[in-house]
Amino acid sequence: MSTRRPAPVERPVVLTIAGSDSGGGAGIQADLKTIEACDGFGTSAVTAVTAQNTTGVHGTHVLPVEEVAAQLDAVLADFDVAAVKTGMLATAEIVETVTRYVGDLDCPVVVDPVMVAASGDRLLDEAAESAYEDLVAEATLVTPNADEAAVLADVDVEDEAGARLAGQRLLTWGADGALVKGGHIPGDEVLDTLVTADYIETARHPRVDTEATHGSGCTLASAIATHLAHGEPLKEAVGAGVDLLARAVRYHHDVGAGDGAVHHLVEMRNEAARDPTAERVQNVVDWFVDHDVSPLVPEVGMNVVGATPYAEERDEVAAVEGRITRTLSGVHPNRGVRYGASSHVARFLLAAREYDADLRWAVNCRFTAEVEAALEAFDGPVAEYDRDAQPEDVAAAEESTMQWGARQVFGSLDADEERPVVVLDRGAHGKEPIAKVVGSDARRVAERVVSVVEVVESEDSG
Secondary structure (H helix, E strand, O other): OOOOOOOOOOOOEEEEEEEEEOOOOOHHHHHHHHHHHOOOEEEEEEEEEEEEEOOEEEEEEEOOHHHHHHHHHHHHHHOOEEEEEEOOOEOHHHHHHHHHHHHOOOOOEEEOOOOEOOOOOEOEOHHHOOOHHHHHHOOOEEOOEHHHHHHHHOOOOOOHHHHHHHHHHHHHOOOOEEEEEOOOOOOOEEEEEEEEOOOEEEEEEEOOOOOOOEOHHHHHHHHHHHHHHOOOOHHHHHHHHHHHHHHHHHOOEOOOOOOOEOOOOHHHHHHHOHHHHHHHHHHHHHHHHHHOOHHHOOOOOEOEEEEOOOOOOHHHEEEEOOOEEEEOOEEEEOOOEEEOOOOHHHHHHHHHHOOOOOOOEEEEEEOOHHHHHHHOOOOOOEEEEOHHHOOHHHHOOHHHHHHHHHHHHHOOOOOOOOOOOEEEEOOEOOEOOEEEEEEOOHHHHHHHHHHHHHHHHHHHHO
16 A cells, blocks of 8 residues: 655744643643634743642742743744744743844734733732833734733723723834733723724623633734734734634633633634534434424424534524425425524524523424424423513514513523423514424424424324
């Protein structure tokens, strides 16, 4: 048997200069995971070794500056580095050494001025704070949180105005851009403020109710650096990094005795699930055709929707384009399965996932007295919402009705309360009554739909 021909791939090389986190959630470990997830090749220079886990930093050993320099020499002598990200630099001597090295490079540099860990443990020598000014001058982007910005720029960052001022002061040091992160600023929204000489942009997104932010700053800076290494403009690279982090925090890793760690590979995992999710939707559709679920197809048509594991948007929900309709010879999907094809059912499922992220599948079914009777034998709770109870502003915006209904049902449940497997909408004037079958397993959802059909047909034949 002959040997196989190699097929090498090329990815931009990103160099991270940071401390090691034995807990795996932050530092060099987080950087390398994130760089790979964003389609880069990660190299590293370790500045310090920390004995760390989700509960805190239990010990720190700073490497001799000569060892840090030796690592930088080795990487830069062999690799064509397309971007650099700095994290925990620990001492003034290491900050100054790193400044000299990056000053000789012609590539984007993202400086994450790590001073204190999320647990509150200090990771930077006080003498090193003033040394950061020269490193920031070499930065394409500096990414302080509110506390770090207060130290560096001498500004209390308590709102958007403070973030803008801090960013503008950091630009006077020579940085091309400053991203003042809003995770530490109180409020229901997180405000991340990007300041450059040409524009100021503020990204707003709802705050996730969790303390599992270990590694968030490292992940964000590494994602931005990798997108810059791909040649993306600064604004687009920052936007991609902010979006990744928002999802990584919501779907964080539940590990350790502490609050957990961000999910560095969340977007890669979500993307990898797209084809299997769409195939599962198609399998359910084929099953419905084989079993002729005509009695449950509404006048508006039936749809089968499946969300990727970490879905946040409609274009991450697969569905039947044109829905499933009744014909003289049974049911028939109008077109194929594609992402973004569903409007109403997809919005309902996404809204329900805000309360139970395990929910990934939903089918909208015809709702009649016969169907309601068949549901009495169901193996799970049946819930409903009343359209008449909608506030007027929701009723006036049809695209909001599905989300409102999901909030009424799933938002009212206690954490230990069993989730409904069917949600009823009894309709209103001009609105057809609908039953939505939902669940975390596609096959189980499909079986429930078919079981209702069988009960309705048996009653009709009887």
